[in-house]
Amino acid sequence: MKFLGEHRKEEIIQKFARYISSAKANLFKSVEFDLVIGKREGIWIEDIESGRRFINCHSNGGVFNLGHRNPRIISTLKEALDELDIGNHHLISEMRAKLAEFFIKVVPKGIDKVLFLSGGGEAVDVAIKIARAYTKKKKIISAYGGYHGHTGLALSTGDYKYREYFLPLAPGFIQVPFGDIDYLSKTIDNDTAAVIFETVPATYGIAIPPKDFFKEVKRLCEKYGAILIIDEIQTGLGRTGKLWGIEHFGVVPDVMVVGKGLSGGIYPMAATCFQSKYESVFKKEPFLHVSTFGGSELGCAVALEVLKISSSPEFLKHVNDISRIFAEEFEKMRRGFGEVLKEIRQLGLMMGLKFKNELWGPLMSKACFDHGLLCLYANNDRSVLQVLPPLIIQENEVKEVVSRLTKAIETALDKKYQLKVLSSFLKGQTKNYLEYIRSLL
Numbered sequence: 001m002k003f004l005g006e007h008r009k010e011e012i013i014q015k016f017a018r019y020i021s022s023a024k025a026n027l028f029k030s031v032e033f034d035l036v037i038g039k040r041e042g043i044w045i046e047d048i049e050s051g052r053r054f055i056n057c058h059s060n061g062g063v064f065n066l067g068h069r070n071p072r073i074i075s076t077l078k079e080a081l082d083e084l085d086i087g088n089h090h091l092i093s094e095m096r097a098k099l100a101e102f103f104i105k106v107v108p109k110g111i112d113k114v115l116f117l118s119g120g121g122e123a124v125d126v127a128i129k130i131a132r133a134y135t136k137k138k139k140i141i142s143a144y145g146g147y148h149g150h151t152g153l154a155l156s157t158g159d160y161k162y163r164e165y166f167l168p169l170a171p172g173f174i175q176v177p178f179g180d181i182d183y184l185s186k187t188i189d190n191d192t193a194a195v196i197f198e199t200v201p202a203t204y205g206i207a208i209p210p211k212d213f214f215k216e217v218k219r220l221c222e223k224y225g226a227i228l229i230i231d232e233i234q235t236g237l238g239r240t241g242k243l244w245g246i247e248h249f250g251v252v253p254d255v256m257v258v259g260k261g262l263s264g265g266i267y268p269m270a271a272t273c274f275q276s277k278y279e280s281v282f283k284k285e286p287f288l289h290v291s292t293f294g295g296s297e298l299g300c301a302v303a304l305e306v307l308k309i310s311s312s313p314e315f316l317k318h319v320n321d322i323s324r325i326f327a328e329e330f331e332k333m334r335r336g337f338g339e340v341l342k343e344i345r346q347l348g349l350m351m352g353l354k355f356k357n358e359l360w361g362p363l364m365s366k367a368c369f370d371h372g373l374l375c376l377y378a379n380n381d382r383s384v385l386q387v388l389p390p391l392i393i394q395e396n397e398v399k400e401v402v403s404r405l406t407k408a409i410e411t412a413l414d415k416k417y418q419l420k421v422l423s424s425f426l427k428g429q430t431k432n433y434l435e436y437i438r439s440l441l
């Protein structure tokens, strides 16, 4: 059976618009971002019709940490298909137990229970459920500009622009500026069930917190009997050069959420892991959270292989070696383009380029696209271009990324190009958009 290339690209786009989302199809058309993914391998993705190749530095926020179609993951899934299926989420399972045992060996010491779910938002929902059920308190504190998913409780921790459509807003959710301990200390109180932060908020523009931030957060949580939930969905599994981003900050969270890369880019899988005292929540009602596809046995086989690869010292050494090369290259780039490139944000291969203003993220996303690089701006701080290559990227490929990024900045500096890209990007969003563009560029 043929899975790719049966239809012409235009036909695919039309079917997508007709049966899935005309809004998305129109948006991509209007900004000339016309990629339909065909072949994919390692760090590369190819357009289905033109065969144009892109280096994937979006990686779906870490889904493709191990590259596209990683051979070890593929052969694990193929082997698993000879014996397993999804299993039954109500019952005890060998594969789930096996994965859990390995998981607990590699998570920060003190965390010793894990539940497997089907996606990141669901895993965050479970973390918040645990916090509220355990503490019997209501308030959940999260960061402005943070992102924890679009499911029920996770949505309520996120940006207002995604919640305002679904009124009434869930009560008890409060946001604070990320990295601001004074603000947090004035907000947290005895009615706080949990504080939830990403270790490095990706959608907020790869904001690296001060070194002692999480220690202070943990201290405040302990003082008020609140649970610290750390979202490692993007920062986990080696992205920052340590297996878990939070290890950089010397803190063990009460609850930690993992997703994206745990799938190996092949089979959806997420996890909520926690200190065993919180298991009491499930003692009276073991089925307090059930998830038909959560912890699918096929997914467990894949996730186990992902964890084995990602937790190995050689793998983490590779991430650190590569991130040093990026750091050197980015510093040169910052010096060369200081007029527009304001700051390099980097923790391992969790990287962001902060530009002059909020138009530069979209502008650079398009310029990168035109130079065969898939890099997207951070939606809650559009001055930042996220650079999240697969962690398996090799040294010569880093040079290629840097060369394409450099060409993209040169292209983006061209005034005609700026007006063309930004007028299509902003059309319909800002009344006097041309004046707005001119005022910011």
Ligand SMILES: Cc1ncc(COP(=O)(O)O)c(C=O)c1O
Residues within 6 Å of the ligand: 061, 119, 120, 121, 122, 124, 147, 148, 149, 150, 198, 202, 231, 233, 234, 259, 260
């Ligand atoms: C930090 C973070 N948390 C949670 C989620 C939600 O994960 P999912 O899309 O699998 O529900 C995302 C997804 O982008 C994320 O980046």
